[in-house]
Amino acid sequence: MSSDWILDEKQYAGEEHLDPEQVATYDEKIPFDPTAEISLLQEYGLSAGDTVVDFGTGTGVFPLAVADYCSRVVAIDIAEPMVDITRRKVAEQALDNVEVVHDGFISYQHQGEPADVVFSKNALHHLPDFWKVEALKTVGDTLKEEGVFRLRDLVYSFDPQDSHDEIEQWLEEMEPTVFTNEELHAHFREEFSTYDFLLEAMLEEAGFEILDTTYTRGFYAAYTCKWNGDLE
Numbered sequence: 001m002s003s004d005w006i007l008d009e010k011q012y013a014g015e016e017h018l019d020p021e022q023v024a025t026y027d028e029k030i031p032f033d034p035t036a037e038i039s040l041l042q043e044y045g046l047s048a049g050d051t052v053v054d055f056g057t058g059t060g061v062f063p064l065a066v067a068d069y070c071s072r073v074v075a076i077d078i079a080e081p082m083v084d085i086t087r088r089k090v091a092e093q094a095l096d097n098v099e100v101v102h103d104g105f106i107s108y109q110h111q112g113e114p115a116d117v118v119f120s121k122n123a124l125h126h127l128p129d130f131w132k133v134e135a136l137k138t139v140g141d142t143l144k145e146e147g148v149f150r151l152r153d154l155v156y157s158f159d160p161q162d163s164h165d166e167i168e169q170w171l172e173e174m175e176p177t178v179f180t181n182e183e184l185h186a187h188f189r190e191e192f193s194t195y196d197f198l199l200e201a202m203l204e205e206a207g208f209e210i211l212d213t214t215y216t217r218g219f220y221a222a223y224t225c226k227w228n229g230d231l232e
C-alpha cells in the first residue's frame with residue numbers, strides 16, 4: 001500500500017521543537033508542574049501496575065513524574081532534540097520504567113500490554129483536523145478498553161463570530177510573557193488549534209466518551225475521556 005499520502009509529522013512539529021538550542025531552554029521558558037494531572041489521573045484509577053503513554057512528550061516532564069506512580073511509561077515525540085533531552089533525563093535519574101520513543105502521534109504502533117492511560121498536552125494542535133482524527137485513532141489503538149485519555153491543548157471555545165476580537169485581546173494579554181509577538185502570531189497563522197465543538201465531535205467519532213471538559217479563557221481546553229471504540 002502506498003504511504004505517499006501520509007502526513008510527514010515532523011514537518012508540522014514546530015520549528016522551535018526541532019532546534020536543539022531552543023529545546024535546551026524549553027523547561028525554563030515554559031515550566032510545567034504535572035502534580036495536579038497525576039492526582040486527577042489517580043482519581044480516574046491510575047495505579048501502580050499501569051502502563052501510561054504520553055504523546056508529544058516534549059522534554060519529558062510528565063513521564064518522569066508519572067514514572068513513580070505506574071509500572072511502565074512510554075514517552076513519544078517526533079522531534080529528535082526533544083527525544084534526546086528526555087532520554088538524557090531518564091538516564092540521569094536512572095529510571096528503568098520509562099521508554100522514550102522517537103515517533104509520531106499518527107505513526108506510533110504500541111507494543112506490549114495496552115495502555116491504561118494516555119496523556120497528551122499541547123501537541124495535538126500541531127496536526128490539521130483530518131490528521132487529528134488519525135492521531136486520535138492511534139490513541140484508541142494504544143489504549144485498553146475503557147482506558148483513560150487525558151488531553152490538554154490550545155482549543156478555541158469562543159464564539160466563531162467573535163474570533164478576531166478574541167484573538168486580538170488574547171494577543172494583548174499575552175504580550176508581556178516569555179513568548180515573542182512573532183511566536184504568538186504564528187500560533188494562529190501556522191498551527192492548527194481548532195474549535196471546541198469540532199474537537200469534541202472528533203473525540204466522539206474516534207470512539208471516546210468525554211467524561212469531563214474544562215475550557216479556560218476561550219483558548220485552553222482539558223478533556224478526560226474513556227475509550228469506548230471497541231464496544232460500539
Ligand SMILES: C[S@@+](CC[C@H](N)C(=O)[O-])C[C@H]1O[C@@H](n2cnc3c(N)ncnc32)[C@H](O)[C@@H]1O
Binds near residue numbers: 009076127
Ligand atoms: C508545545 S510542546 C508540548 C510538550 C509537552 N507535552 C509539554 O506540555 O510540556 C509540543 C510537543 O509535541 C511534539 N509534536 C508535535 N507534533 C507531533 C506529532 N505529530 N507526534 C508526536 N509529537 C509531536 C513537538 O515536537 C513538541 O515536543
